Amino acid sequence: MNLSSQTIHKQAGSIMLEAAYVLPLMFLAILMIVEAVNYASDRLYANNVMTDMTRLIVDQANDEASRPNSQNHRFVSCNANKVVVNEGEAAQGLQELFAISVGNGQVPAGMSMDYQASQIQGVTTYVVAVSIPSQTLFLPDSVAQTFPIKTNMLVSIDLSC
Numbered sequence: 741m742n743l744s745s746q747t748i749h750k751q752a753g754s755i756m757l758e759a760a761y762v763l764p765l766m767f768l769a770i771l772m773i774v775e776a777v778n779y780a781s782d783r784l785y786a787n788n789v790m791t792d793m794t795r796l797i798v799d800q801a802n803d804e805a806s807r808p809n810s811q812n813h814r815f816v817s818c819n820a821n822k823v824v825v826n827e828g829e830a831a832q833g834l835q836e837l838f839a840i841s842v843g844n845g846q847v848p849a850g851m852s853m854d855y856q857a858s859q860i861q862g863v864t865t866y867v868v869a870v871s872i873p874s875q876t877l878f879l880p881d882s883v884a885q886t887f888p889i890k891t892n893m894l895v896s897i898d899l900s901c
Contacts, residue, residue: 782875785841790834797895800814801825866897871890
């Protein structure tokens with residue numbers, strides 16, 4: 741056996757070691773990247789739902805300010821010459837939006853909503869924080885419970901009607 745055949749034989753062993761140790765690590769890294777992209781897209785989707793709800797409320801509030809008591813507004817009403825958010829209807833509407841977009845027609849299991857309204861110097865501010873368990877593709881459900889999708893909505897209304 742000459743020197744070149746010994747070198748080739750040693751390289752074949754190193755290639756086998758590389759395949760045995762590096763390829764599984766690369767496969768795990770690819771799976772984690774796919775999970776991270778899935779989580780990011782779910783979070784973006786939840787933020788879009790909250791943005792849609794904010795737009796609905798603000799559009800209805802502007803319309804209510806220009807045409808009070810028009811009966812077309814589900815999420816806002818005129819109360820004591822001020823536009824206010826109908827808190828129960830807004831919460832139900834937000835749950836419906838999440839049910840349509842995330843939960844396949846049902847409110848997502850484990851969805852929690854924290855709703856707070858405050859009034860500072862005549863401006864009413866509504867803060868809504870929503871948490872939904874994320875959906876994993878390859879990882880166990882315990883990871884989905886550990887890293888929920890959290891999103892917030894802030895709506896300030898200072899309109900008279």
